[in-house]
Amino acid sequence: MTSVHPATPKSLDDEGIVAAWHQNARPWTQAVRDGRIESRRTVTDRAIIEAVMSRQPGSVLDIGCGEGWLARALAAQGISVTGMDVVPELVEAAQRAGGGTFCIAAYADLAAGAILNRFDVAVANFSLLGDTSVDELFAAMPQLLSVGGAFIVQTLHPTAIARGEHPYRDGWREGTWAGIEGDFKDPAPWYFRTLGSWTRLFRNNGLQLLEIREPVHPGTGSPASAIFIAACTA
Numbered sequence: 001m002t003s004v005h006p007a008t009p010k011s012l013d014d015e016g017i018v019a020a021w022h023q024n025a026r027p028w029t030q031a032v033r034d035g036r037i038e039s040r041r042t043v044t045d046r047a048i049i050e051a052v053m054s055r056q057p058g059s060v061l062d063i064g065c066g067e068g069w070l071a072r073a074l075a076a077q078g079i080s081v082t083g084m085d086v087v088p089e090l091v092e093a094a095q096r097a098g099g100g101t102f103c104i105a106a107y108a109d110l111a112a113g114a115i116l117n118r119f120d121v122a123v124a125n126f127s128l129l130g131d132t133s134v135d136e137l138f139a140a141m142p143q144l145l146s147v148g149g150a151f152i153v154q155t156l157h158p159t160a161i162a163r164g165e166h167p168y169r170d171g172w173r174e175g176t177w178a179g180i181e182g183d184f185k186d187p188a189p190w191y192f193r194t195l196g197s198w199t200r201l202f203r204n205n206g207l208q209l210l211e212i213r214e215p216v217h218p219g220t221g222s223p224a225s226a227i228f229i230a231a232c233t234a
């Protein structure tokens with residue numbers, strides 16, 4: 001399988017995202033495994049596991065799986081998990097820790113048919129960061145899901161967190177490692193989408209939004225994320 005070639009992490013585009021994750025694979029793995037990201041520990045890890053388990057899946061595709069924590073958590077519930085990510089170092093870390101089958105692939109590779117199996121659930125946990133790469137992935141989703149399968153996406157909440165100082169419209173943003181200790185290099189840029197844009201992405205790709213969950217952080221009283229649960233209708 002091919003992978004996208006790194007550009008520079010400073011470029012505000014899909015290649016910049018991949019370049020940044022190549023550079024930050026090691027500190028990211030450390031930070032996730034040490035539980036250094038407070039919102040994950042307190043709210044979002046449990047929220048995404050509950051969202052996936054609510055579908056009672058036999059098989060799950062973990063899209064942009066990183067070092068594989070979610071695959072391991074789901075495998076521990078008896079689910080057959082396939083994880084994919086564009087960064088070889090992250091996939092190798094996931095493979096070493098076990099719990100699923102992992103492969104190196106970019107979202108463009110999925111769109112090109114790199115994975116032929118179909119899954120009860122495809123889940124993307126804070127991994128849909130780009131613009132065209134995400135559009136391509138959504139277009140591929142109907143061919144990756146079983147009949148009645150679901151696509152579940154956890155992302156920064158468009159109004160509670162993700163907007164920041166910017167106007168409320170789609171566009172590229174610079175990333176930050178603020179609040180996460182570690183020996184990080186340049187953070188990945190990311191593409192902000194309004195709530196309306198997210199819902200259009202699902203609808204325009206044969207996916208019916210069933211639910212939007214907004215898990216609230218007990219400390220701040222604000223949503224820590226948005227979780228979209230959509231069923232494949234194509």
Ligand SMILES: C[S@@+](CC[C@H](N)C(=O)[O-])C[C@H]1O[C@@H](n2cnc3c(N)ncnc32)[C@H](O)[C@@H]1O
Nearest residue numbers: 021064065066085086087106107125126127133
């Ligand atoms: C914030 S991390 C989340 C990792 C994991 N889902 C988790 O919950 O810890 C984002 C992940 O998306 C992956 N990613 C970003 N763009 C990608 C692309 N175009 N193809 C494949 N993986 C991609 C990165 O390599 C990184 O592992």
